[in-house]
Amino acid sequence: MKSPLLSLVVALAAGSAAAAGTPAGTPISNIATASFIDPNDGTTPKTSQSNIVTTTVLPKPGFDVNFSGTTVDGNTPVAPVTGATSGAGYYPADYMKKDVVPTTAGTNVDTKYTLVNTGNNINPVSLVADVSGKTATGIALTGPALPTVEYYLDLNGNGVIEPGDTQLTGPVSIPVDDPLTPGDEGKVTIIQRIKIPTLAPKGSEYFVSPQGTGQQYITATSTTDPAYVEPSTDLQYTYIKIANPSVDIVPPADTDPSTPTITPPVPGTVPGTGGPVTDPNTYVPPANPPGGPATTPGTIVAIDPATGDQTAYPPADTNPAPDVVTFVSQVTNNGTIPDAVVLIPPTGLPPGTIVTLLDGNGNPITPDANGNFPLGVIAPGGSVPFRVIVTYPDPDGGTTPIPSIPVIIGVDSGNDPDLTPNTSGTFTVNPPNVIFGDTNGSTATPTNFPNETVVPGTPTGTGTAQTDSSAVFPMSIVNTGAYPESYTIAGSVTIKVINPNTGVISDQVISVMYYLADVNGNPTGPALTTTSVVAPGVQLKLVAVINVPINAASTNANGVNTPLLISQALAGTFSGIARSDNNDTLTISVVNSGPSGIEIAKTQTSANSNALPGNDIQYQIVAKNNFNAQVRGFFLTEQGGVVGTGTNTGTTSNMFTYSTYKSVAASTNFAGNLLVRFNSAAWQPLAAATAPATVTRVDVGVDNNAGTPDGAITAADTMPSTGVITVNFTTTIK
Missing domain, CATH: 2.60.40 (Immunoglobulin-like)
Structure with a gap:
């Protein structure tokens, strides 16, 4: 019988002319490997292995x-x-x-x-x-x-x-x-x-x-x-x-020439926490005198009914010009005779504070020889209005606590011989001010710029450890103004997130959550959007927490980290004073969302059910970038002699020992030109590649080179997060 595999075996196994190929029961093992540059530092070469796929050769007797x-x-x-x-x-x-x-x-x-x-x-x-x-x-x-x-x-x-x-x-x-x-x-x-x-x-x-x-x-x-x-x-x-023996009696030599010699014929030979919020807006503003001018818009003035003293709670503004508070008051003659009353201006005012006295209609009063301001003669039981205009430096933006500004105006009767005030009124201005920033002992420092590192996919945390998915910043509000106030607080950071199904990267705004800090600086109670009332000179310690989603993209690109700026803002609920801290930053670590950063799943197709010598083994290798960052210099390799690691430990691939290269095809879900390389030689376009007679290694990669393919796989070629390359690889069993 003539073996139908004889010619194949001669070609594939020189020296074994009768061999029909790989012995039945031989396991043909295949491990695909991926080579890439570690996205954590952008320089270290890394490899990843697929699962091992083993094909057992079936009997093909002959x-x-x-x-x-x-x-x-x-x-x-x-x-x-x-x-x-x-x-x-x-x-x-x-x-x-x-x-x-x-x-x-x-x-x-x-x-x-x-x-x-x-x-x-x-x-x-x-x-x-x-x-x-x-x-x-x-x-x-x-x-x-x-x-x-x-x-x-x-x-x-x-x-x-x-x-x-x-x-x-x-x-x-x-x-x-x-x-x-x-x-x-x-x-x-x-x-x-x-x-x-x-x-x-x-x-x-x-x-x-x-x-x-x-x-x-x-x-x-x-x-x-x-x-x-x-x-x-x-x-x-x-x-x-x-033998056919022939024995005969032969006469002696022929002596008769007439008898012919007979010569007989000779046969020829054949040659495979915080409390309730108290809103300063609950202060009741005084009524303006009938027909009198309005006070400064937005300013709340409280009047002591017993003394007539007034206290102003001005709001903040957004300009650097000096702030002005107008008080409206009046002098009443409680005597029985007319009285020529004068106003005695204040002394000992804070630097930059100016007090102007006007009549009830807001007109200037000409001072007398003593520098006092006459209001004229007031009939018994009569009253004369006047205004006190307090102008003081704008405190907004400063970090120095701002005290109350008391302005004492004396009132002297003209019916006595001295110039000593018979009474006085106190007009107090309580400017707002606040510091908002990173906690620094007993104060807040907006100029500090701490960076917090998070690890997507890990549990959330409340401390400043760099090993969870929460960024935690100790923050403080210090009321450096002159009246109590509550504050609204808000913050956010815009991060890149990766759609796990499509790989599309988009922006997502993550809100900062604020909590009261306990004595140990840890978050306590519910998240706050408005604080409790903070008294002047008091520091309210908070904890700002940012929880990063599991699909957050890394801020690290090829070893270069670009932290994200966090926007934080505060506003007084009454004063409207605004403060911000926009220099804290967030770093998102490189992590992977799968079993490994580069996950390679190798399978065999149904065509491998008849694993006989001379038949094909068809493999499909699917490699996915599970990192939350792109990787550079990526390519897949099929070769023999790969020593298994991890779950493959104890195995070594022998694909090219018992099978020969036949074909390779590939596809991707990201842009670039598919290239192939045989035996570590030059890269070729995959669709038009020519394989050598003997193949011992096959590399497949995607050439994109920052949008300008150059015909080779280098560190400039990238595989995006969730990028997938599918390689269909066929060999023939020897």
Whole structure:
């Protein structure tokens, strides 16, 4: 029988002419690897392995019985043909036995044959002899006129039956050739012993061939015949011709020239916390005198009904010009006679504070020789209004506490000889002011710029540890103004988030949450948007917390970190005073959302169900960037000899030991040109690549080079977060 895999095996396993490929049961293991630059520092080369995929080679049995010493296979039981090199009439020299003389003691004709395992599993083969013969005149021989045949194992392969060479009485198990060795272990040598009948007719011819029965893979039906019999067209006959002795009485030398010499004919020879908020707006403003001017818009003035003293609570403004508060009051003559009353201006005012006294209509009052301001004669029981205008430096933006500004205006009666005030009124201005910033002992420092690092996907936290997904900033509000106030607080940071399904990166605004700080500086109570009332000179300690979502993109790009600025703002609920702290920053660590930063899933397709020598193994490798950052210099590799790590520990890939490269194709979900490289040589466009005759390594990458592909995979080529590359890789089992 002629093996259908013989030509394939010759091509793939030189030195094993009879081998049918990789032995059945051989595991073909494949581990794909990814190479890339660590996105944490942008410089360190890293690798990642796929899961190991193992294909177990299936049996593809086959066998053949050959003449030993020649690769010519098969002849037919016909007489030798002079010059024949194969087929009908062809017999190797050692298989053409002429002039065999039968004897009464028994004549044996021994010829050597080789049982060849052309499959990839141990094959038990049984032998029978195909025997035929005919007389010198062409009459078919039968029965005892035909020789009997025995088969022996030829242990040393010398073709001679020796002690230890046992006669075969059952199947011969032909071992499997090891394609990794130069020799051929898939052979068994036997000796065919033809026992010539004692009464073999003179000149008769015998044709004897071993005929094997064993396992054979049938290509046409893709099935295995467990008892396949070699066809008659695939037998290798030994030819025997029995001697035809001729004895005659020959006269002496011809002495008669007239008698011709007769010369007889000579036969020719054939050659695979905070409390309730108190709103300062609950202060009740005084009513303006009938017909009198309005006070400064937005200012609340409280009047003490017992003393007539007034206290102003001005709001903040957004300009740096001095602030002004106007008080409206009046002097009443409680005497029984008219009185010429004067106002005595204040002394000892804070630097920059100016007090202007006007009449009730807001007109200037001309001071007298003593520098006092006459209001004129007031009839008994009568009253005269006046205004006190207090102008003081704008405190907004400063960090120095601002005290109350008391303005004392004396009132002197003209009905006594002295200039000592008979009474006085106090007009107090309480300016607002506040400091908002990072806690710095007993104060707040807006100019500090702490950075907090978070790790997306980890639990949230309340401390300043850099190992959770919460950024925590100790913050403080210090009321440096002159009246109590509550404040609204708000903050936010804009981060990049990655859609886990599409890979699209978009902006997401994350709000800052504010909590009261306990004695240890930890958040306590519910989140606040408005604080409790903070008394002048009091520090309110808070904790600002930012919880980063699991799909946050890293601020680190190729080893360069660009922290995100956090916007924080405060506003007085009454004064409207505004403060901000916009220099704290947030760093988002590089993390991965999967089993590994670069996750490689390798599978085999359904086409691998028939893993026979000569058939293809089709692999699909899907590599995904699970980092929340892009990676550079990425490419996938298929090669043999990869030593497994992690869950692959203890294994080594042998794909190119037992299979050969056939094809590669790829696709991605991000922009770039697909390239392939064979045996670490030059990169080629994948669609038009030419593979060398022998392939031991295949690399596939995406060339985008910041939008300008350059035909090679370098550190300038990037794979975005959630980027996926799918490679379909095919090899053929040897």
